[in-house]
Amino acid sequence: MxxxxxxxxxxCFGVSGAVDLCEEVIKKNNISKKKMYILGMLVHNKVVIKDMEDKGFEVLKEEDLLSHKIHLGENDLVIIRAHGTTKEIYKILDKSGCEIFDATCVFVKRIRNALIETENKGNKIIFVGDKNHPEVKGILSFGNNFEVIASFEEFLNFKVDSNVNYTLLTQTTFNKEVFFKIKDYILENYNNIEIFSKICGAxxxxxxxxxxxxxxxxxxxxxxxxxxxxxxxxxxxxxxxxxxxxxxxxxxxxxxxxxxxxxxxxxxxxxxxxxxxxxxxxxxxxxxxxxxxxx
The missing domain is CATH 3.40.1010.20 (4-hydroxy-3-methylbut-2-enyl diphosphate reductase, catalytic domain)
Structure with missing residues (x-):
């Protein structure tokens, strides 16, 4: 055979970067001896998570932070997963005084920044992706005026207001062929939707x-x-x-x-x-x- x-x-380089960051933190923490947390799944793979737990990390659930079941302090350190997290969680971590290491993928950060910048210009966001995915939840938590669609068919059913300026953003792992279909349709039919694609090259x-x-x-x-x-x-x-x-x-x-x-x-x-x-x-x-x- x-x-x-x-x-x-x-x-991908984002996952490699998140894992490498954890390894660096382990070495650094040999001196400070802080309690080590990873916020949610560092990456979506149980084997990787188990390996990090074996090396001393504890997986921290966002809901436990939001419900105040967990209280962090200056003797704790937290690694933010590659998918990023929500605006509210960032605020809680900042206020806690814990040591923060952000492993959020650069592509996720770029989309999040684009959302903030385009909303500040007055644009409405059309976000293409899975609304239940942690990456998407985290990005959208920084926005106020958006619609989420998951497919080309859903986009066709979306009512575009000719008097509104839109920006199209995508989940980093969205199917690029489907994105191309949406993009081509927009270019053929609309002039009030700008397209910002940062689907991960990997x-x-x-x-x-x-x-x-x-x-x-x-x-x-x-x-x-x-x-x-x-x-x-x-x-x-x-x-x-x-x-x-x-x-x-x-x-x-x-x-x-x-x-x-x-x-x-x-x-x-x-x-x-x-x-x-x-x-x-x-x-x-x-x-x-x-x-x-x-x-």
Missing amino acids: IIKRAEKMGF TYERQRAVEKLAKECEAIIIVGDKKSSNSKKLYEISKEINEKSYLIEEVDQLNVDWLKNISSVGITAGASTPEKIIIEIEKFIRGNFDDKHGL
């Missing part, structure tokens, strides 16, 4: 890579947390092209029956998936199927 990796897969590269892989291999394994937006989108894109596409979080979820009677399998991974999980899955496949043709 031929095992082929996607050309782009696994950790996200787009991974989406394009899985499209290519799904056409080249008989089966596709997508490795990623099932709560991960970008992993789910990789699965959706692959599944449209190749029916034998499977999303798994760890090697013990891999069903050997999926790979019977096929000669090639493609592997890709979400932006929060550690390399060690990918390697474990590759080893498992090689251990159960002949790899006479090599990689």
